[in-house]
Amino acid sequence: MSPSFIESNTTGSDPRAQKGSTNISTIQSLDIEQFAPGVFEKRWLNISTSALGPVNVPVFAYRGSAPGPTVGIIGAIHGNEVNGIPVIQQVFARLEEKIRSEFASETIAGTLIGIPVLNVPGFLDSVRSFDGHDLNRLMPGKSNGAAPQQYAYRVFQEIVMKLDYVFDLHTASAGRQNSLYVRADMNDDNIKKLATDLSPQIIVHNSSPGGSLRGCAQQNGIKALTVEIGNPSTFQHNLITRTVNGICNALTFQLGYPPLSNQYAIQMQQQSPVICCRSYWLFSQAAGILQVYKKLAEPVTRGEVIAEIHSVFGELLQRIFAPDDHDTVVVGLESNPVAKVGNRTVHLGVIGNGFLDGVNDGHL
Ligand SMILES: [Zn+2]
Structure with missing residues (x-):
């Protein structure tokens, strides 16, 4: 079998040799029932179409054998905010390692969904926006609207509305720097507990702006919080690891997942955030x-x-x-x-x- 990655060498490599992700099938809807229980799945979810073909977002999915809530972790709704991508990869890697090593799938009630890149054109161009518009102010979108509104509509209907909980991962915008902080409605007990378990440097209480993914999710009864992870267009491994530990702890303590952080990481995370x-x-x-x-x-x-x-x-x-x-x-x-x-x-x-x-x- 040919490798799914390219090994570069001093003589250069043939870009046509890239095979990564070509064996992953495409779906039109994120209905949870299509995922076999106990199997780690990867899919392309079709959101839109360009003149040259489909525009698909990558999806990680793991459906436990018992019924339970669907938890989504979403990255890069702003295309240049990439710290969330390895966060999602690593949360799934930890869950897979845990399931394979010690636990049967029955120990997970519900489904975990990861969307490492939501804003496909923005990500490919390394910019925050979608076609010059902020996708995170266009939710829940319009089925009969301009391109960004239709994209937002599909995202909201096909992804967000399938979730019971959502961690929306961001960074600062270009030219700015963020701490690791969570924006959350601290008057909602469920959200407050998730934010606290995540144990960022800072938690800021607020309502979410109109048209945001978090705000529209909350209006639809979905428990949502925004995680701001440092700076755009770079990987900050300390903050990435801390966010992975935090999300894993929230999954364990609030949603009944097996421990996905080691004891040391759990203790480290218990440094209290500034509220x-x-x-x-x-x-x-x-x-x-x-x-x-x-x-x-x-x-x-x-x-x-x-x-x-x-x-x-x-x-x-x-x-x-x-x-x-x-x-x-x-x-x-x-x-x-x-x-x-x-x-x-x-x-x-x-x-x-x-x-x-x-x-x-x-x-x-
Ligand atoms: Zn953002």
Whole structure:
């Protein structure tokens, strides 16, 4: 049998030799009953069509022998947010190793679905958007709409609506950096427990923005949380491993899966995240060269200088202070030093657990 990978060598390799994924069949719908219990499955799910043929998303699936909830882990709804891809691969690898080594499939109640890349054209172009639009503001889409709306519609109907729980994996957008943090409705007990077991650096309570996958899922009774894993267009292995451990712990402690993390990883994950009741960005008032003096996930002292903007000649134009009436932590920051008036500079989480309803997501 020919290998499904290409081994490069100094004489070069023939790109036509690529066989990867060609033996995986394509499905039109994510009906769980089509997956044989106890079998690790891979499929292409057809979402759309281009002039040159079908547009398919990759699907991992494992259906336990007992009935139970369907849990989805979704990556790259923003095409350049790739840290979620190895997270999903590794969660499935751990589950497969556990099932093969110790447990019969009967020990899993329900189905685990992994979609490592949701936004196919954005991923192929290494960009956040889909055809210039944000897929994560178009949910639940429109069956009779423009291309991104139809794509969102198929995604929502064929994937999201088949789930009972969803972990939506993201990163910062281009030019910005994120800590490992979860956005979740902390007034929902189920979601709060999942977020806590995931044990990120920070948890930010908020409602989700209109048209987002998380918000539309929640409106349909699906338990959803957003996991922000660092930075775009790169793999950050520390954050990836921590997220894998966190999702595995949530699966074990809240959804009855066998332990998928070793004891050391479970204990490491029990470092308590900083809990924030909301978050917001500080925007620049000046244009020039931005320097941010705080690090990701670092606590902020009230009233301290957290960033400055200088002119290209080095003159101080704006000093950006931390708020002096509440405690904050750095959730994310702008890493592009070229600042315009009104640019985002630092994303602060407000430390506290007074969780109000209808809190915006800090991006508005
Ligand atoms: Zn994103």
